[in-house]
Each structure stands twice: as C-alpha cells, then as structure tokens.
Amino acid sequence: MLEVNVDRCIGCGECEEVCSFGAIAVNHDIAVVDQDSCTMCGTCVDTCPEDALTLERGDDTRKASDLDAWRGVWVVAEQRNGELATVTYELLGKARGLADDLGEPLTAILMGHEIGERATDLASHGADRVLVVDYPAFATFTDEVFGNTLAYLARQERPEIILAGATSMGRSFIPRVATVLETGLTADCTELSIRKEDRALLQTRPAFGGNLMATIVCPNHRPQMATVRPHVFKAQPATTSPTAEIINVNIPEELLKSKVKVIESVQEQAEGPGLTDAEIIITAGRGMENKKNIALVEELAELMGAAIGASRAATDAGWLPERAQIGQTGVTVSPKLYIGCGVSGAIQHIVGIQGAEIIVAINKDPDAPLFNLATYGIVGDVKVILPLLVKRIKRERGIA
Amino acid sequence: MNIVVCIKQVPDAKTVKFDQEKGTLVREGVESVINPFDYNAIEAALELREALGGQVSAVTMGPPQAQEAIREAISLGVDKGVVVSDRAFAGSDTLATTYTLAKAIEKLGSPDIVICGKQAIDGDTGQVGPGLAVRLGIPYVTCVNGMEILKERNSLRLKRMCEQGYDIVEVEIPVLITVLATLNTPRVPSLKGKMRARKADIPLWGVAEIEAESGKTGLAGSPTQVVSTSVPTFDAKREMLEGEPEEQVDALITRLKEAGVI
Numbered sequence A: 001m002l003e004v005n006v007d008r009c010i011g012c013g014e015c016e017e018v019c020s021f022g023a024i025a026v027n028h029d030i031a032v033v034d035q036d037s038c039t040m041c042g043t044c045v046d047t048c049p050e051d052a053l054t055l056e057r058g059d060d061t062r063k064a065s066d067l068d069a070w071r072g073v074w075v076v077a078e079q080r081n082g083e084l085a086t087v088t089y090e091l092l093g094k095a096r097g098l099a100d101d102l103g104e105p106l107t108a109i110l111m112g113h114e115i116g117e118r119a120t121d122l123a124s125h126g127a128d129r130v131l132v133v134d135y136p137a138f139a140t141f142t143d144e145v146f147g148n149t150l151a152y153l154a155r156q157e158r159p160e161i162i163l164a165g166a167t168s169m170g171r172s173f174i175p176r177v178a179t180v181l182e183t184g185l186t187a188d189c190t191e192l193s194i195r196k197e198d199r200a201l202l203q204t205r206p207a208f209g210g211n212l213m214a215t216i217v218c219p220n221h222r223p224q225m226a227t228v229r230p231h232v233f234k235a236q237p238a239t240t241s242p243t244a245e246i247i248n249v250n251i252p253e254e255l256l257k258s259k260v261k262v263i264e265s266v267q268e269q270a271e272g273p274g275l276t277d278a279e280i281i282i283t284a285g286r287g288m289e290n291k292k293n294i295a296l297v298e299e300l301a302e303l304m305g306a307a308i309g310a311s312r313a314a315t316d317a318g319w320l321p322e323r324a325q326i327g328q329t330g331v332t333v334s335p336k337l338y339i340g341c342g343v344s345g346a347i348q349h350i351v352g353i354q355g356a357e358i359i360v361a362i363n364k365d366p367d368a369p370l371f372n373l374a375t376y377g378i379v380g381d382v383k384v385i386l387p388l389l390v391k392r393i394k395r396e397r398g399i400a
Numbered sequence B: 001m002n003i004v005v006c007i008k009q010v011p012d013a014k015t016v017k018f019d020q021e022k023g024t025l026v027r028e029g030v031e032s033v034i035n036p037f038d039y040n041a042i043e044a045a046l047e048l049r050e051a052l053g054g055q056v057s058a059v060t061m062g063p064p065q066a067q068e069a070i071r072e073a074i075s076l077g078v079d080k081g082v083v084v085s086d087r088a089f090a091g092s093d094t095l096a097t098t099y100t101l102a103k104a105i106e107k108l109g110s111p112d113i114v115i116c117g118k119q120a121i122d123g124d125t126g127q128v129g130p131g132l133a134v135r136l137g138i139p140y141v142t143c144v145n146g147m148e149i150l151k152e153r154n155s156l157r158l159k160r161m162c163e164q165g166y167d168i169v170e171v172e173i174p175v176l177i178t179v180l181a182t183l184n185t186p187r188v189p190s191l192k193g194k195m196r197a198r199k200a201d202i203p204l205w206g207v208a209e210i211e212a213e214s215g216k217t218g219l220a221g222s223p224t225q226v227v228s229t230s231v232p233t234f235d236a237k238r239e240m241l242e243g244e245p246e247e248q249v250d251a252l253i254t255r256l257k258e259a260g261v262i
C-alpha cells in the first residue's frame, strides 16, 4: 500500500503531477491517496522531494539469497526447421553490449536437432560461448521440452540475465521458464540497459495501457528475464574469425518428454510483400475517417511500391486487416520511409516504427505526437494531401 | 467436465484519454470491459461444454467491480463465476497473478480444461496463460486458432499459429489453452442468460478463501518492480513543411528524392 508520512509531506503536489492514474490529490497541504486507483507503480515515491511516500511491499518470501552467484548474459537462439530467426541476431547485438557493461561472457543457448553448424553463426554475431542441446525431441516445438530444458540449464549455470525473442515461440515457452524459476519476466521490451550501481537490468516497455513507458527491474530474483520483439534492435554484422567456445550439453532424458504431441508442422507462404520487409510503408490511421478513403492510401502505395500499414484504430474499425497493424500489438517495422496518414502517434503505435529511417507525418492537428518523431511533418487534411501526392508522383514519372 | 475460463476486466481503449500537457492518463469516464480475447475464450468454453458436458466457471482477479465482467460472462452462458479480490492482490505482476489465479481455480475443484485469452489488451504480455498452466501442473498450448475434440481419446487436437505457419498438436485433458480472436465468433447474451446473470450470486474470494500464502501475492509476490515511468521523447529532425498543400507536397517530394527513397 502507498503510505503518506504526514509529518514529512509538505503538500508540494509533485506526486499528484507525476501520478498517471489520478490516484493522489493534495488536500489541505497533505497528499491523499485514493487506494483504489493506485496501481502501486512507485513513480511518486521516487519523485517526492521529502521522502514522504513509501510503498509497503510486504515480505517477499521467495527472495533469492545468493544473487551474486548468478553471472553472465544469455540469449536464447530461436530456430525453426534449422533456420535461425533474425531476432536472435538482433538480441546478440544488444546483449553483447550488456555483457560488456557487466564484464561477463555472452552465452547463446541453441536448442534443436542437427543444428550444430548454426553455432558458428551465433559465435560470429557476438557470442563468447554457445551451449548446444541437440536431441530429436527439439525437431518440433513443444513448450515442455524447450521450457524445461532452459530452466534446467539456468539452474545449473546461473546466468544473471536471459533474453529471448517475443515471437510466438518465445512468448509461449519463456513464461514457463520464468514461472518454474519463480522469477520476473518483462514482455516486449523496447530498451534494455544496465544500472551500473547494482548491475540491475533496466527493462523498458510501454505500460499501463496508456502513452507511457515504464522502466522495470527485477531486484531480488534471478535470472532477470525479458523478451524483445523482432526488429526492435539492430543486428551487428558478422565477424569473420569468431573465437567462441562451443559446448555440447547432455541433459537428463526426462526433460525430453512432452504431453503435447506435434502431429504436423505446416509452413505457409505469407501473402504479398511482408510489412516487416517493406522499404516503404504507408500507414492509415483513424484520420482516414472511413473505409472508402483507404483507397487514397492504396493508390499512393501502389504508385510507390509500398506496403500498407494500419494503426489499431484503423484495424479495429475494420478498414484494414489485423495483420496490417503496426505497433506493440502488431508488427514492428524498419522501412526506409514511413508515411503516417491520420495517425496520432500513440506510444503503442510508435514503438513499432522507431527503426524507420525517414518518418513523414500527415495530420490536421499540429499537436499530434507523431510530429515529434517525424523527419518531415505536413499539417493538413489527408483527403487533400494524398491526392496531391499521387498527382505529383505521377507527373514525376510521366504518367498522366 | 470442469471447464474454467479466465477473464480480465480492462479499460475500454475507446474511452481512455491522454492529457498531453500533464503526461497523464485521464481516468475519468473510462469504462471497463471484458478483454476482447476473453470473449473468444468464453465462446470456446461454451462450445466445449456443449460437446463434452459439464460446467463452465469464469474466474477473474480484480477489484470488486469485476463482478460486472462475471455477470456478463454468465449472461453469455457461463454457469458460475468468482471474483478474486483483496487489497493484498493489488500490484500483482504476472508471477503473482498466476499464483493467485491458480489458488482460486484449485479451490473450484481440479480443472479439466482452462481457457485464457491470447493476451490482455492493457498489459499485452500473454504470460498469464502459460504461467498459470505451470502452476496448475498441466500442459498448455498457446495461440490456438482451431479446435477439434477427440472424445474417445479424451484429447484435443489443436491448431497452434506461429509466424511461419501453424502446427497441429494433440494433447490429453487436462490442459490449458490460450485462444486467438480468429478461433471463433463469440455469441451474444440471451434473454434467459441476462436474467440469470442479474440474479447470480458472485462470491468475492480474498486471501483467506483461497488460502494464499502471504508474500506470494500482490506487490510482495511480484519480482518485477516499476522504477520509473516516462512520456518518451524523441530527437527527430522534425522539419515542418509549410505553405499551401501544393507547396507542402512539393517540398516533401524534393526531400524524399534527395534522400533517394523515391
């Protein structure tokens, strides 16, 4: 519970200012907490200049006693059918920096069947060590086999950090590992760094369903675990002469059993040019006003060879299919050019476009948050600007 | 068949507003609704009951107002429900949430099928389903987009979606599944259901009822802690293209050509 020390509180109102939930109000020069609205996020506690606020956490009965025994950074390599997922390389790039900050080795965990040669790819992208677990049971994906094995390895080797991709596979089996190890897990992080004083992993993600980023730590439990979506971090180029230690690990037979049996695995070809690979993306937001106006976006997209993206408002309205959604719930993209048409730029949307090289915002509201992120901004009506853009590009190309 | 569906009350995205100046959420006028994916979870539970018989119970952890969510679930055809609610549960992260939900579900009797939504739209973690299954000691299948009952084998055959396509998997009951919006089309409440919902007695279970160990729930039982929140800032080039629409468009085309993207 959030408690106010009335002897210390000077009624300055800073806590009221920073509370995102309207849970604190200064009344007669004393901060008063509405306990039902308080989510106990603790932002006010850090802000209070008088140390008048305390968050009563109660006793954590499972507090790990030997935090220092956990050392090193792990990246869970994701493979399906022997192919490494791109998110693995992106994670290695980020984790390399984290490991260097901690002065610890970076280990990649490779679970699969007959995937030995992938170990060198992991080494050339920054891993100091690769643990290879190779059994037929890893040929298909099951949460039990992958999750129980990773939990087993973590108990044996005690890494301080485990990072994995927030893919359908990672989002499925990584929570199993965190629950088995009774530790914290932060989903879909957009930034990761080390707090020097205490080696804590600072994990940032959009939170509270609003336009806020929250930075999360896991102070009393190990390992500290986080998932990261594809395309959030950039992969580093491969080095030519990696010197990683590659270790084949044997695990107990009972870890290879799964109650879920995979009957068949079907690969499907994605239709059309994928959003995630597109060089140019034109995104429709609620500002397109209706389904009919989506044609304006389609015409421009066809002309520019662009893929079409959508904000959640546009997919919720049924103007575009759900798979076109960009952002926290949708896909993360990194095109050369992103054009937002009637997109306000809510945090859940823009976490998906931070990798874009050039961002163009077209919005009739000059205060739309997307303008803060935009390379070029046009204050205007999409119904006017888009047809003009089409005309102008046609003229450019000599199409009448 | 003892079928349990987990539902969460979330703020209605359409009513949440953001105060740009203060950088805070405007909570007034925000309505609570059932998490959209949880309607698909309810529908799946009802279809399973129709095929296999038994009872569907809805469980939610949240403030006492979450009774409304349970009432709505009952109006859709769920047999009964319970709200797990206590100040001691506030501030739960997913690890504390799964502990608390598991205790409540065990109190309802050992479950055969537990169904969760793919994710809750306020937190978007999708971690509760898998974590809950581990706590209940049963297997789980996430991202379910198709379901077939293999009665003679007491099993489910499920279509599990992934980036590359899908897997067909089989698993014997008991099992927990998390479902996608594309699995089914949720039904609308019936008149009879609404009547039943109005009269339904929906218990509130606190720490004592579910026999939760102190230190495992709420903030105390949550390994993760928020240390700060912020409204993000970005350093973009941020060049506003001024003038009449034609001039703005000209300026944009010129810059995009210079950058070599068109």
Ligand SMILES: Cc1cc2nc3c(=O)[nH]c(=O)nc-3n(C[C@H](O)[C@H](O)[C@H](O)COP(=O)(O)OP(=O)(O)OC[C@H]3O[C@@H](n4cnc5c(N)ncnc54)[C@H](O)[C@@H]3O)c2cc1C
Residues within 6 Å of the ligand: A209, A210, A284, A285, A286, A287, A288, A289, A310, A311, A312, A313, A314, A325, A326, A327, A328, A329, A330, A331, A341, A342, A343, A344, A345, A346, A347, A348, A349, A352, A362, A363, A364, A365, A368, A380, A381, A382, A383, B013, B121, B122, B123, B124
């Ligand atoms: C947990 C969670 C996850 C979410 N995940 C995502 C996600 O992955 N992706 C996502 O996009 N959203 C997501 N959202 C929703 C997000 O918060 C916003 O609600 C959404 O992005 C808003 O879409 P929008 O910008 O199209 O609509 P709005 O915010 O309504 O903005 C419309 C804009 O169009 C402008 N406009 C109106 N008419 C015109 C016109 N004629 N010409 C030009 N401009 C015009 C307006 O000025 C306004 O700025 C999520 C929300 C939550 C709570």
Ligand SMILES: Nc1ncnc2c1ncn2[C@@H]1O[C@H](COP(=O)(O)O)[C@@H](O)[C@H]1O
Residues within 6 Å of the ligand: B006, B007, B008, B035, B037, B038, B041, B059, B060, B061, B062, B094, B097, B101, B115, B116, B117, B118, B119, B120, B121, B123, B124, B125, B126, B127, B128, B129
């Ligand atoms: N407080 C809660 N009460 C009941 N069910 C929940 C709760 N939180 C999450 N769930 C269930 O877990 C699913 C995934 O939620 P999350 O892991 O928070 O994204 C939801 O769709 C619900 O089915």
